[in-house]
Amino acid sequence: MTIYTKTGDDGDTALFGGGRVPKSDKRVEAYGEVDELNSFVGLALTSLADANVRRGLLLIQNDLFALGANLATPELDGSRPRPQTPDVPLARVEVMEHWIDQATEELPELRQFVLPGGTEAAAMLHVCRSVCRRAERAVVALGREELLDGGIIPYLNRLSDLLFVWARLENHRAGHQDVPWSKE
Numbered sequence: 469m470t471i472y473t474k475t476g477d478d479g480d481t482a483l484f485g486g487g488r489v490p491k492s493d494k495r496v497e498a499y500g501e502v503d504e505l506n507s508f509v510g511l512a513l514t515s516l517a518d519a520n521v522r523r524g525l526l527l528i529q530n531d532l533f534a535l536g537a538n539l540a541t542p543e544l545d546g547s548r549p550r551p552q553t554p555d556v557p558l559a560r561v562e563v564m565e566h567w568i569d570q571a572t573e574e575l576p577e578l579r580q581f582v583l584p585g586g587t588e589a590a591a592m593l594h595v596c597r598s599v600c601r602r603a604e605r606a607v608v609a610l611g612r613e614e615l616l617d618g619g620i621i622p623y624l625n626r627l628s629d630l631l632f633v634w635a636r637l638e639n640h641r642a643g644h645q646d647v648p649w650s651k652e
Contacts, residue, residue, distance in 0.1 A: 479492075483495065483540055483541065483542055484537060484540045484541040484553065487542065494606070494609055494610045494613065494614075495539060495540070495542060495610055495614065497606050497609075497610070498539045498603070498606040498607045498609075498610045499535075499536045499539035499540045500606075501599070501602055501603035501606045501607075502532055502535050502536045502539060502603050502607075502624075503532075503536055504599055504603070505532060505596065505599045505600050505603050506529055506532040506533065506536070508592070508595055508596045508599050509525050509528060509529050509532070509596055510529065511592060512525065512589065512592035512593055512595070512596050513525055513526070515587075515588045515589035515592050516589045516592075516593075516638070517589070518637075518638070518641070521634055521637075521638075524567055524630075524634075527560070528560075528627065531557045531560055531623070533554070534553070534554035534555065534556060534557060535556060535620055535623065535624075537553040537554055538553050538554075538556055538616070538617050538620065539607065539610070539616070539620070541553050542614065543614065543615050556617045556619035556620055556623060557619075557623070558619035558622070558623065560623065561619070561622050561623055561626045564626045564627060564629075564630045565626060567630055567633075567634075568626075568629055568630050568633050571633045571634060571636075571637045572633060574637060574640065575633070575636055575637060575640055576640070576646075578636070578646070580648050580649065581648070581649040582636070582646040582647060582648055582649060583646075583647045583648070583649055584597075584598070584635070585647060586635070586638070586639035586642070586644040586646075586647070587638055587639055587642045587644055589638045590635040590636070590638040590639040590642070590644070591635075593631050593632075593634050593635035593638060594631070594632070594635045596631045597628050597631035597632050597635065600624055600627050600628040600631060601628050603624055604621065604624040604625060604628065607620055607621055607624060608621060
């Protein structure tokens with residue numbers, strides 16, 4: 469079986485469950501942003517040493533596939549059933565809050581904005597955070613026009629918070645202090 473189908477050569481793509489839309493469609497944009505986030509999470513994993521953070525990110529990568537599948541599957545018009553997709557892991561939001569609380573206990577109190585950077589792993593987590601925020605914006609835009617699973621936006625919102633805290637934790641454990649934003 470070949471990887472190329474040539475069906476997208478005219479600028480459109482198939483959605484899960486049928487139908488074709490332009491590759492510039494808001495739905496394609498949203499699940500494309502989630503896919504990009506997943507790729508950056510995979511890249512961040514190559515730099516991280518902490519086993520707990522690595523395990524968490526591997527769970528998150530699987531979650532992001534579930535989010536992408538949901539985003540790639542529009543509500544159908546009733547002419548055929550909606551295909552089965554994995555559930556959006558809404559319970560993971562609470563787990564991420566627990567991870568955030570655990571990491572925050574180890575970190576110095578945050579009293580100002582900090583610049584992204586530090587160690588390579590921390591910088592990669594900051595990239596993941598900003599890509600996550602972009603994915604969230606794309607999903608919010610799509611959600612203003614189409615019905616979406618209500619768990620997707622809270623998941624992405626909490627994930628960006630977690631990625632920020634884990635970036636700070638990575639720097640803290642490596643002995644890098646947060647670099648405060650200078651307004652000068």
